[in-house]
Amino acid sequence: MLLFRVNLRTQKRLASSVLGCGKNKIWLDPNEVSEISNANSRQTIRKLVSDGLIIRKPTVMHSRSRARELNLARRIGRHRGFGKRKGTADARMPEQVLWMRRQRVLRRLLVKYRASGKIDKHLYHELYHLAKGNTFKHKRALVEHIHRAKAEKQRERILKEEMDAKRAKTKAARERKVERQTAKRQALMGEDEEK
Structure with missing residues (x-):
């Protein structure tokens, strides 16, 4: 049995334009490929978005919790020894x-x-x-x-x-x-x- 993937590049491009985000942020429902492939206008793409077949992926969180923890430690003098210093004393302060x-x-x-x-x-x-x-x-x-x-x-x-x-x-x-x-x-x- 020969399987071939339907090219949904155009739909992805239109969806990214409609949703105002990058193409990598667009998720197309793999179970509804045939319906999505028929969409060739912004209007139909909007309808698919409202139906939930095309979704904008959420932004990936870049947590600063570790950075905050490190800053708190540095505030009380940790990670500030001679081995961590790069510049001269005058360059640092x-x-x-x-x-x-x-x-x-x-x-x-x-x-x-x-x-x-x-x-x-x-x-x-x-x-x-x-x-x-x-x-x-x-x-x-x-x-x-x-x-x-x-x-x-x-x-x-x-x-x-x-x-x-x-x-x-x-x-x-x-x-x-x-x-x-x-x-x-x-x-x-x-x-x-x-x-």
Whole structure:
């Protein structure tokens, strides 16, 4: 018995055009080959699609579950040993990027402190340039420096006030002494005149 396959290339092409997908996505019912082979127009192909003799195959899923699992493992430090590294340390995480991140963090903090009134514009300017000069390794170092600077400023202000008070006190004492001396001198001169 000689079996030959019916050529359904045209029907497949028409079906892919009707369904708007590739020819590989078209499934033709092998039990209804004779009926499908008679379809030679888009209209008849649409009818066969509605009857379920021609079906569009579903898209094949490409699961990312394994990739997600690997990413989670890498996030906690797995698969990151020396054997897995290809580029240099600078290629994997450039120093320039780290520097930019640090500067942005420090500058954002300085702007926030200046806006809230924690530091004045003079201290802001000074700290901005210190940050640019690589003085602060991280945000905590900058905050500690600000606290120290403010404490130092407060101490200087208190000392200045104390010195001013002391100066005023000595000046007042000197003036009183001069007044006493002049009064004494005048009293002595008055006694001399009476004689």
